[in-house]
Amino acid sequence: MKTEKLRFQIIGYVLSAILALIFFRGVVMTLIVTLPPFVGVLWTIGMLGFTNERLNSLSMVIMPIILTMIGFTNAAHIVFQFRRELIIGLGRKEAMTVSMQKLGLPCMLSALTTAAGFASLTVAESNMISDFGRDCAVGTLITFFAVILLLPLLGLLPIPLKVQMESHSIKINSSSWQKFILILIRFVIKNAKWVVSISVVLTIFFGWLTSNLKPDMHLLNQLPDESESGEALKQADKSLGGIQAIRIVTEWESDNDNPIPIIRKIEEIVEQEKLLSRPLSVRGVLDSLPGFGKDLSLRMPLLKKAPQDLINTLYRPDINKAVVITRIQDLGVAQYTPVYERLERKLEELSKSNPGYKFGLAGGAVGWGRYVHRMLNDMALSLAAASIIILVMISIAFRSLRIGLISMIPNLFPLLACAAVLAFFKMPLSLEIVCAFTICLGIAADDAIHFLSRYLSEKKNGLDVNHALEISFIRVGQVLIATTVVLLCGLGSVLFSSLPMYRAFTSVACATLSTALIADLIILPALLKLFDKK
Structure with a gap:
């Protein structure tokens, strides 16, 4: 198991690095966006070790994945903005300053919201779950500080950067890719009522199916196939x-x-x-x-x-x-x-x-069975509590209950959709699947906060709802697509694992991340078009 885990980690990191090179168009930019999250994970493990906190199996395996994904997402938003500022002719220092001014607050809000969601796990009766929530909450904040502190320093190093200076890079409707994005967002805006109606009906239907989901765990799933x-x-x-x-x-x-x-x-x-x-x-x-x-x-x-x-x-x-x-x-x-x-x-x-x-x-079977059953119920209830906490945090951050309520469906839709599929095929709610849901809830909330921040910023600049949605979709959408593709390929390599537990975790995580991307790029803009009239 240890050998396979190491092998798939290496494969996942290599695939992610290759895709990051493609998206960020250079080794230096790739290092700038990937090194701070990695350092944040090391700082977290070191800090927990310094305070004599013993990491359980969840914190050892799942926590580094969570922190890397959250840190990478925030770093990618800053680096994409940094590239845009360089393209329009700003110097490195000015470009990094403007990027941090625009995205420092959204990154902080996403870190605080995600950390609060993880902190909700600390109320669980199971020590494993409560310790896992505490470690992830602390790690999320430490990783945020690592990104905010190290990324600007790396961007200012006297190392040549490959940045395309062509004027067409900054025009909204010039490239074929941006034309496609504009067609998509304008379709969503035009049909906002239908998009919202369908998404609300599906969310309610998925929630009803999810009520039939039962927590369960099998010993065989923790053993390699044909071992x-x-x-x-x-x-x-x-x-x-x-x-x-x-x-x-x-x-x-x-x-x-x-x-x-x-x-x-x-x-x-x-x-x-x-x-x-x-x-x-x-x-x-x-x-x-x-x-x-x-x-x-x-x-x-x-x-x-x-x-x-x-x-x-x-x-x-x-x-x-x-x-x-x-x-x-x-x-x-x-x-x-x-x-x-x-x-x-x-x-x-x-x-x-x-x-x-x-x-x-x-007997061990009785104690273990009851412990696992209670632990799964704890995580499921804590996941629901995390959703409510994220709603409250977003409402406070943007000083609008309406914005908080608008963000609820995009955050819940991917979780309920994947949970409904599990319930439909009568698959159990196992520990690894709940962990995947926990990760993806944090990523979905993070993406929604970045989109909302950009949208509200464009509205403050005087744009109407339609144009603010178009600009936000173009600027934030490409970052969400890039980070999601990188994360999917990094995680996707584990689908070939011989351990059913790893395959279940990866398949649910990939499906939830993909659905979260759809929710943030289609459902969220439609909700804003329909309900944000200010």
């Missing part, structure tokens, strides 16, 4: 009823009690559950020993001749304790959560009818 471990797990499920054990612990007060009849009742409870394997207990061991009569307690002396290390796992008369062991298959956490609830309910009834006996469920 020895995966094949062993499948064979164990088929032949042994699974490898994950559930222990039903029985304790009694009196030394004179005979626990065998009670153990038999527990076995009957287990046998009623079709998803559990055949129970193993001391009663079964006694039943297999030679003897006459149905009273198994008469065979108790024979247990002394059996290996005590094996018997002690099932029966400890010295401490009045016995254990019934059953196993579960890798059918998913969601399948067994109701089973655990029924077992506990029946054991509670058994305890009431047999005073002096106590029962409890134990």
Whole structure:
């Protein structure tokens, strides 16, 4: 797994670097836009290490991806603006100053909004999720400072920059690409009512489908395809009823009690559950020993001749304790959560009818299953809280509740669309998918803030709604397209991984990023045209 992870990281970075070279038209510009986010990730890991914070698996794997994507997006906006200022004839210092004046505040707003969204994860009951949210929130702010501090310095280094100086580069309607963009945005503006109506209906429909989405997790998804471990797990499920054990612990007060009849009742409870394997207990061991009569307690002396290390796992008369062991298959956490609830309910009834006996469920499968189920629910609820926090932050940042509400649909649409597809095909909401949603919510909010900032800036300059949307679409749209393509190619290489977990994460992340681009470039302008009348 470590080798494959490193291999796909290298492939992803190489593909991203090649595309960045194409979009930014030079090695120097590519380094200017990619180096600050990379340094921001290093600063974050170093800062967390300096404060003796131990990074969990989510923070180690997912957090660097999130911070790199967010930092790269903000850096790309500044570098594209820097190139435009150089093209019109400004010197490096003046061009960088103007770029930071125009985009410094939007980048700060996007960083604060995204950090606040991640901070909402800290209220989760699961330590893994709360620590992950805290690390990402801190890392987002550190990466923002890395971009703001380092990018201007790199841009002012005395290194030759390849910048095309042709006059057609700054004309809105000269190039074929810009003509296509103008045709698209004018179509959106002209049909804003239809675009908004369709997007609202789809968002509501996707939200309804998403309500059927169930959290789940499979052990097999964390193992490579056709690996020895995966094949062993499948064979164990088929032949042994699974490898994950559930222990039903029985304790009694009196030394004179005979626990065998009670153990038999527990076995009957287990046998009623079709998803559990055949129970193993001391009663079964006694039943297999030679003897006459149905009273198994008469065979108790024979247990002394059996290996005590094996018997002690099932029966400890010295401490009045016995254990019934059953196993579960890798059918998913969601399948067994109701089973655990029924077992506990029946054991509670058994305890009431047999005073002096106590029962409890134990075993890694029970604890892990409940922990994962709670963790997934925490992340799903925190994701909803993050959406509300982003709404509040955008409303405060732009001093307009109307603008905040307008941004809600573009931010939620990609998440609900991909979640609806999962629900439609009855795919579970696993941990890696929720992580992908968390990443993409931050990116979608970041893109929306940059578009809104440019749009409101153009309106302050005296342009009407239509012209402000056209300029914003051209200036911000090309950056969003470039960054999305680079991120998709960087992530897309992981689609060929042998780990189902990595493939699921990547496919959902790529689909959500693509849908977020459509939402920010089509739905958001249509909403602004329809509802922003000031």
